[in-house]
Amino acid sequence: MSFRKISLGLAAATMLAGTALPAFAQDSIYVPLFTYRTGPFAGSGTFIADGMHDYLEMLNQRDGGIGGVKLVLEECETGYDTKKGVECYEAVKGKNPVIVNPWSTGITLPLIPRASVDKIPILSMAYGLSASARGDIFPWVFNPPSTYWDGLSMIIKFIGEKEGGLEKLKGKKIGFIHLDAAFGKEPIPLLQELAKEIGFEVALYPVAAQDMQNQSSQWLSARRDRPDYMIMWGWGSMNGAAVKEAVRSGYPMDKFYSVWWPSEDDARSGGAGAKGFKELNWHAVGANFPALQDIQKHVVDKGLSKASKDKVGEVLYNRGVYNSLLIAEGIAQAQKITGKKAVTGEDVRRGMENIKLDPARLKELGLEGFTEQLVLSCSDHNGHRPAFMQEWDGTKWVKISNPIEPMTDRVKSQLDAAAKDYAEKNAGWPKRTEACDKAS
Amino acid sequence: MLYREAGQFKTNYVADSAIFPLREDRIGLALIILAAYALAFFGSNFLLQAVLIPFLVFSLAAIGLNILTGYTGLLSLGTGAFMGVGAYACYKLMTAFPGVNVIVWIFVSGFFSAAIGALFGLPSLRIKGFYLAVATLAAQFFLQWCFIRIPWLVNYNVSGALDAPLRTLFGIPIMGPNATPQTRYLLVLTIVILLTWLASNLVHGRIGRMWIAIRDMDLAAELMGIRPLQTKLLAFAVSSYYCGVAGALLVFLWYGGAEYDVFNINQSFFILFMVIIGGLGSLIGSFFGAALIFILPIVLGIVLPAMLSPFGLSVGADVIEHLRFMIVGALIIFFLIVEPHGLARLWQIGKQKLLVWPFPY
Numbered sequence: 001m002s003f004r005k006i007s008l009g010l011a012a013a014t015m016l017a018g019t020a021l022p023a024f025a026q027d028s029i030y031v032p033l034f035t036y037r038t039g040p041f042a043g044s045g046t047f048i049a050d051g052m053h054d055y056l057e058m059l060n061q062r063d064g065g066i067g068g069v070k071l072v073l074e075e076c077e078t079g080y081d082t083k084k085g086v087e088c089y090e091a092v093k094g095k096n097p098v099i100v101n102p103w104s105t106g107i108t109l110p111l112i113p114r115a116s117v118d119k120i121p122i123l124s125m126a127y128g129l130s131a132s133a134r135g136d137i138f139p140w141v142f143n144p145p146s147t148y149w150d151g152l153s154m155i156i157k158f159i160g161e162k163e164g165g166l167e168k169l170k171g172k173k174i175g176f177i178h179l180d181a182a183f184g185k186e187p188i189p190l191l192q193e194l195a196k197e198i199g200f201e202v203a204l205y206p207v208a209a210q211d212m213q214n215q216s217s218q219w220l221s222a223r224r225d226r227p228d229y230m231i232m233w234g235w236g237s238m239n240g241a242a243v244k245e246a247v248r249s250g251y252p253m254d255k256f257y258s259v260w261w262p263s264e265d266d267a268r269s270g271g272a273g274a275k276g277f278k279e280l281n282w283h284a285v286g287a288n289f290p291a292l293q294d295i296q297k298h299v300v301d302k303g304l305s306k307a308s309k310d311k312v313g314e315v316l317y318n319r320g321v322y323n324s325l326l327i328a329e330g331i332a333q334a335q336k337i338t339g340k341k342a343v344t345g346e347d348v349r350r351g352m353e354n355i356k357l358d359p360a361r362l363k364e365l366g367l368e369g370f371t372e373q374l375v376l377s378c379s380d381h382n383g384h385r386p387a388f389m390q391e392w393d394g395t396k397w398v399k400i401s402n403p404i405e406p407m408t409d410r411v412k413s414q415l416d417a418a419a420k421d422y423a424e425k426n427a428g429w430p431k432r433t434e435a436c437d438k439a440s
Numbered sequence: 441m442l443y444r445e446a447g448q449f450k451t452n453y454v455a456d457s458a459i460f461p462l463r464e465d466r467i468g469l470a471l472i473i474l475a476a477y478a479l480a481f482f483g484s485n486f487l488l489q490a491v492l493i494p495f496l497v498f499s500l501a502a503i504g505l506n507i508l509t510g511y512t513g514l515l516s517l518g519t520g521a522f523m524g525v526g527a528y529a530c531y532k533l534m535t536a537f538p539g540v541n542v543i544v545w546i547f548v549s550g551f552f553s554a555a556i557g558a559l560f561g562l563p564s565l566r567i568k569g570f571y572l573a574v575a576t577l578a579a580q581f582f583l584q585w586c587f588i589r590i591p592w593l594v595n596y597n598v599s600g601a602l603d604a605p606l607r608t609l610f611g612i613p614i615m616g617p618n619a620t621p622q623t624r625y626l627l628v629l630t631i632v633i634l635l636t637w638l639a640s641n642l643v644h645g646r647i648g649r650m651w652i653a654i655r656d657m658d659l660a661a662e663l664m665g666i667r668p669l670q671t672k673l674l675a676f677a678v679s680s681y682y683c684g685v686a687g688a689l690l691v692f693l694w695y696g697g698a699e700y701d702v703f704n705i706n707q708s709f710f711i712l713f714m715v716i717i718g719g720l721g722s723l724i725g726s727f728f729g730a731a732l733i734f735i736l737p738i739v740l741g742i743v744l745p746a747m748l749s750p751f752g753l754s755v756g757a758d759v760i761e762h763l764r765f766m767i768v769g770a771l772i773i774f775f776l777i778v779e780p781h782g783l784a785r786l787w788q789i790g791k792q793k794l795l796v797w798p799f800p801y
Binding site: 035037038075076077079082083086087090091093094106109110112113114116117180181182185206209210306421425426 | 484486489490535588595600601605617695696697698701702704705756
């Protein structure tokens with residue numbers, strides 16, 4: 001009998017589910033946030049989720065939203081799992097989201113072809129498909145401010161300058177330790193091409209997602225191969241484990257470089273030996289900005305945030321803030337262009353194409369000096385902005401370089417070829433029909 | 441009162457050995473299938489796309505594993521990889537021969553999976569139980585390694601991912617971003633019904649009895665003249681065929697694009713749990729298992745916040761996620777204690793009780 005009761009209960013629950021989907025008022029803007037506070041990547045995902053949420057919540061609390069329209073924020077937990085991410089996308093699709101940020105290359109890939117059909121722009125900030133920087137082929141996808149290929153070229157350039165010129169890299173060996181997934185493998189074609197051109201040797205150390213915590217075999221090989229430099233493309237618990245293993249195996253940390261994802265916690269896990277570890281970054285660390293102070297005052301102090309006070313201003317928290325800054329800016333621009341208050345996905349796509357974060361605008365937003373200027377356009381959805389190198393001094397990240405421009409000439413050809421390739425392989429890939437705004 | 445056997449006489453052997461001997465069962469099944477098709481026109485896109493299509497795909501994969509584990513008694517942990525073989529084979533076939541209709545390739549891709557499955561099923565003659573499970577685990581890791589390492593499989597795609605190109609049937613897009621959830625659902629539903637019907641005929645016929653004989657006591661089966669190697673390999677091949685087709689449906693009619701990681705060991709466990717919870721050696725159990733393991737968390741994700749909010753408890757997405765794990769885990773334990781033979785057995789008991797209702801004798 002208990003079984004029958006349970007099945008009745010389940011049936012009732014299913015009925016409830018149909019009606020429980022909340023309807024949103026017309027005078028609000030729905031912004032779903034795909035987050036992962038659970039699973040093996042929670043170590044990175046939690047801070048980003050906090051930063052993303054807190055900035056938008058701050059706008060709600062301080063200004064009553066954007067342009068007088070309140071933002072409806074809703075988190076959907078993906079666990080960095082493609083299956084759940086796609087489920088999240090389907091769940092939010094019906095509520096007219098103005099933009100979706102999947103926060104996983106794996107989730108971004110299946111969403112790219114759907115974006116143009118569902119008329120929902122996708123913001124994959126500095127991750128996802130590098131080729132989607134081409135606005136003429138991917139009108140619905142945005143990946144500012146840099147692609148992974150830009151990032152790799154910056155690291156190679158930085159190393160080259162340290163050696164006294166790119167040609168000095170000839171005969172050197174560069175190790176590439178990466179998450180063995182679409183994300184980690186994306187820079188490999190460019191790395192191999194640069195290796196051929198410049199004449200350095202590449203050693204690949206793939207780390208499978210299930211072995212992220214245990215990289216002893218990769219570092220053992222690294223010890224045997226003795227690469228002159230190590231470059232890391234990792235995420236989640238992989239970063240911390242890699243720093244720890246690098247320290248343990250005695251790899252010189254000042255020759256260990258990473259793309260922009262490792263957090264303070266990752267570097268800290270290496271202990272005192274992690275000093276000298278370097279990573280790229282494109283925005284400031286710390287909370288000494290009016291906007292971040294406002295987050296502190298209006299969100300964290302009021303208990304509206306899940307983040308603890310000391311996490312505000314850390315690298316990944318600020319990354320989340322930057323992500324939300326782009327969303328907010330896209331919405332604000334959309335309101336300006338269309339004159340509408342409650343904008344739609346289509347409007348925000350146009351807004352994103354008109355993003356112009358110059359120093360004056362950043363100052364207006366209370367983020368003066370937070371980041372370089374960023375201008376997006378109809379054809380350029382990325383900006384290909386420079387990033388700078390920061391070094392771990394044992395307790396915090398220290399900026400150690402001027403902005404490093406990507407090797408645009410080398411990256412551009414790869415990008416165009418990849419974008420063309422993508423459109424060709426996906427037979428019937430739609431030609432861009434969306435009109436460009438005059439301003440962009 | 442409505443559901444009873446009285447008055448239904450079987451006058452020949454065919455009627456006596458029918459799979460659904462009761463008229464009510466046949467009507468019920470027809471109604472369910474009718475309702476399933478009707479859902480395509482009444483269901484919301486979320487229901488079709490995020491709930492029903494994956495549910496059907498996982499049911500199909502569970503049927504595949506059930507043929508192997510439930511009917512033949514061979515434990516496999518390589519289901520995810522065999523699904524992957526189907527998906528990659530389908531991708532290669534439909535990009536190499538774009539002129540042939542993709543539905544043909546969905547069915548053909550299963551044969552590649554079947555061949556690989558039979559190959560990895562070879563050790564099953566010598567080893568069984570946990571030892572065989574470990575051998576199939578090797579298949580899981582080896583095949584997954586192939587998916588990452590052989591760029592030819594994804595046509596040298598830079599991202600290393602599979603993506604669904606536009607494909608049509610009678611001019612209507614059924615694959616790619618332009619295909620509506622309705623058409624994809626109808627297609628998946630038809631394929632699943634077709635293959636379930638085929639599986640039902642297989643397991644109730646001579647081959648199925650051979651499998652069951654091997655499962656119950658392989659020595660006795662051998663003495664009766666059933667050749668174990670062929671029978672076990674056939675079970676591996678048929679099982680992998682189903683998994684392969686399910687894998688192709690998963691990537692091209694549900695996700696629309698996927699990384700190799702979709703076919704990881706977790707996927708294999710996921711399907712194995714469905715088979716165990718649903719009921720070993722039961723086709724309907726495969727559907728029940730898929731419903732409990734896949735649909736229940738989605739329902740919980742919607743119902744829990746709605747249930748908690750009247751009490752002033754606003755919970756975050758992460759808490760819901762943890763609650764989901766806890767509740768589904770507890771339910772799995774509960775169901776297995778109440779009925780170790782799975783949901784299918786509970787269903788059967790329920791039906792038997794209904795047959796004599798309201799007089800419990």
